[in-house]
Amino acid sequence: MTPAGSSAGMLIGTGIGQGVAHGPVARMAPPPAAPVAEKSTLAPEKERERAAEAVSAVAADLAARGEKAGGEAQEVLEAQVMMAQDPSLAEAVEAKTAEGSRAEWAVHSAFEEFAEMLKGLGGYLGERAADLNDVSQRVVAHLRGLPAPGVPDPGRPFVLVARDLAPADTALLDLDKVLALVTVEGGPTSHTAILARGAGITAVVGARGAETLAEGQDIIVDAASSHVIADPTAEQRAEVQRRIEQRAAVQSAPVTPGALADGTAVPLLANLGSPEGAENAVQLGAEGVGLFRTEFLFLSSDRAPSVDEQAKAYTQLLEAFPGKKVVVRVLDAGADKPLPFLTNDEEENPALGLRGIRALLAKQEVLEDQLTALAQAEAATEADVWVMAPMVSTVEEAEQFTELALAHGLKTAGVMVEVPSSALLAEPILQRTGFASIGTNDLTQYAMAADRLLGSVASLQDPWHPAVLRLIREVGAAGRSASKPVGVCGEAAADPLLAVVLVGLGVNTLSMAPAALAEVRYELSQHTADSARAAAEAALGTTSAAAARAAVREALTQ
Template sequence: MTQQSKAGAVIRGTGVVAGLAHGPARWVVRPEALDPAAGSAGGASAGAGTAEGGSSDAGSAAEAGGSAGAPAPDEREVERGRERFAAAAATVARRLDQRAALATGVSAEVLTANAVLARDRGWAKEVTKELKKGAAVEAAAVAATESFAAKFAKIGGRQAERITDLRDLCARVVAELRGLPEPGIPAFDEPGILLADDLAPADTAGLDPALVLAIVCEHGGPTSHTAIIARQLGIPCMVAADGLSAVADGTRVLVDAAAGTVTVEPEEGPAAAAAEADRRHRAAAATWTGPAALADGHAVSLLANVQDGDGAEAAGAGPAAGIGLFRTELAFLDRADEPTHAEQVALYARVLGAFPDSRVVTRTLDAGSDKPLAFAGMTEEDNPALGVRGIRVDLLDRGLLDRQLDALAAAGRQVGGAQSSPWVMAPMVATVDEARDFADRCRSRGLTPGIMVEVPSVAVAVDRFLPHVDFLSVGTNDLTQYVMAADRMSPDLAALTDPWQPAVLRLIRTVADAARRAPDGRSIPAGVCGEAAADPDLACVLLGLGVTSLSVATAALPHVGAALAGVTLEQCREFARIALDSDTARDARDAVRAARG
């Protein structure tokens, strides 16, 4: 770590889940803390979960287990090493599967995706290559990991996002090989603030909000897995907190995630009082039960983002007015082959049935990039964030989407009622031809078609798309990434990928205005299902921009609903005007929060 921060020092970052918290700082257990004396442990720690050592030398790690001049190991040694790695990786994968089974929504998605990554044959094959060079199995795992990390970094985009996941997996496998506890979340003797260089999704998904009062990462972006899961859990969260490594473990800090600040060793009395007041405010908001409406009585369509049947039923038991985003990827990501028609119908019917009389919007496969499908013929791409993903999977297997639409239509008929013509939208639509073709395929099956607005070409020419669809849904995570030409996982670009960016808000206003006055005389629903809608302040701005619905993680519903209940539509329009008149995301956020009081 760098020199320790002095009392009263303020570290600034990007707030992604608002809230105040005060308590002792607890650092994520770094892999090097497990066994700093072991040669291959040094390699593992440098490449698994710490940004400080993120560029570890794989060659040096391999040398820890064998030198270039040493005789090659015999086949039995290589096979023993391969079997040990395979067993350790399988154990780690099973643990991730077990956590995924207990999780819902994005937490389940990332845990499942990481379990798939742990079983990756390419990783095991690379480990075997290193074993044949004479490396010990731990060093071989590290060297193989760094080989893939270098490839992912070169490719960039969403492939680069997987580096943290892969290095975290490597650390877990190395710990398993040595019979040591997995690195990750420390034991909390009392509630505190979790600090990390860059928190792995596998750790974030298992956090206990009763003990983890806030999360602060030195790296990461506002739409990273850490930020998304923290929002789902309702834990105040900051990312891109430059200089956080100067805060020693155990130091008492005050986190103001709304302002994006961490105060080191603040005055205890005022800090404790501020955190307690914020805790009471959030506890009161959590009791909100709906229905969603503004203070002037203006009704708001506040919906839930879900991942599976469990998540849909949990949302159905709460204040959600429906589902604005049903992510279908989880049914496909952990499969070596495509789910059968019957399996898909059962999944979709369960989700649709959770809201038999309300809107349920299903998104077709948002596969590709960091979510490849084993059975779709996807290949490694130089820039996967701009590659074959979403609707573009049609280029590889057109029948995949058709079969998904068939299953969704069958599920709708099975549930009946309001779900007899399910709403369905396609991700990553970029051209009018794609929108027209998707809508035709939906209508031929009795489905109600819509598209995601996440590619700028749709936002700037939205009037050309409107005649072909019945609704729009803005995906703010990707729209922000593409508008700002900034990788949403890059810690150095976190300020650019902030959904408060005025340029992004202007495009959302353009989309909402056009949808309200569609060329054929219709008024087409235009909602927001991206992470931006879960920020209570930004939710007010979005309504002021003219969006017709907001869809958020189930855990965020009460906080957004309570915030909306305290403002009028005219105030929301004024907040939108203030945000649009700002030059930076920070200016927009600060100005709106000041106006809200």
């Protein structure tokens, strides 16, 4: 069978990671039938109680799944819990039960109306509509006494094919059974992609035509090339097996410090979303932490946590990295992470609104509490704490944050470079602060004017694009000029070939999901500093992401 819209059985999407897998398709079961509008025989108050109990049960289940998964998965699921418990949704459900509707219909219709409103807003909030629909389906299933929608279990290893996958399911996929993941929808930084990358799941998202893949059909999922191949030949299957064995050898190789073939050190650090992921990162060879996201402390609350609460959590993480660098990003709220005590949820375009350092400087007491807690945690441990501000766009923001951090007893402060203005102003910024860390996910989004969560513009969300690479070159050059370190903590660092290019552009350290460390470490060890610079120049001389990849492959094989 050749899927519609494919070429010789090939589908094209966005690959997550560098893995490859081969196996039979198992399709995600469709969601349960939507409730119909019908009057209840129970009192409105009873139906309201049924709805509230079901929402509470689903929220508790999602929170438990998040706690079990930890890391980025916990952040995503806690955000979903907040959506489920949104007071405006509860009011809408109550209003519908007051009209005599059954709880099932009240929940379904209220959540659907809210999801349509989010879709209309577009961007980050538009992408959250899928998360809200998942919550709605789980609540309705609970009301009906049915199991929640979930991953199939055909009794053998399989490639999971779905229109999209709910965060609650992605977070707890059984990797002994799920060989790979293919979705019809979603972009490279959708929640599905983020969680798949963090767990090391081979995945291709946004693969148009994947809905035509049949149950049990033999397919190859090649994340490295972003292809899905239906009904592969014997030769193709043999090549996949060779690559799987090669990746296994790389993954099991002895852990060594990150370095180029000529001995040039390139420390490889971990991106972490909670203290629970620290032990695994250390085992996989992380030489420290290049991005510790602190949002996990804030997302499940309607108030900012106290200094003591924060200091306890930070101390737990720092204790896992004695004598090593831990780069902590202060709270990055706004856009897809609105917080009632910090951000304005009525902004029409929150990705361009009061987010990151802008929100923190507008309510400075939240920032100062966090800096105080970080200083206390550093004093209680042997870790080397570096603190950085998200979404810095002006020299004044960099200067103000650095002064505040130093005044609170933190000796190393820096900024994230995530918007073109901070890349272009990197030299004066680095003259006023201690270091820069490039967030390639947002830098690509803003450079290409392509929302990072929209599958419809996924082809533009590519850090290989020469426009993005030129911005990174500006930061690297500014770092050399100011003798200040420059790192990358965006997903670009997890691409082994692109990691070589980043080093050639002047990046000193690379931070990534721990699952990517082994392959990046291996790729760097195959090239010298001179060849990395030559690869970077080759990429900069092109005009598209695809051409940049091709030019680098050619440059590194000469």
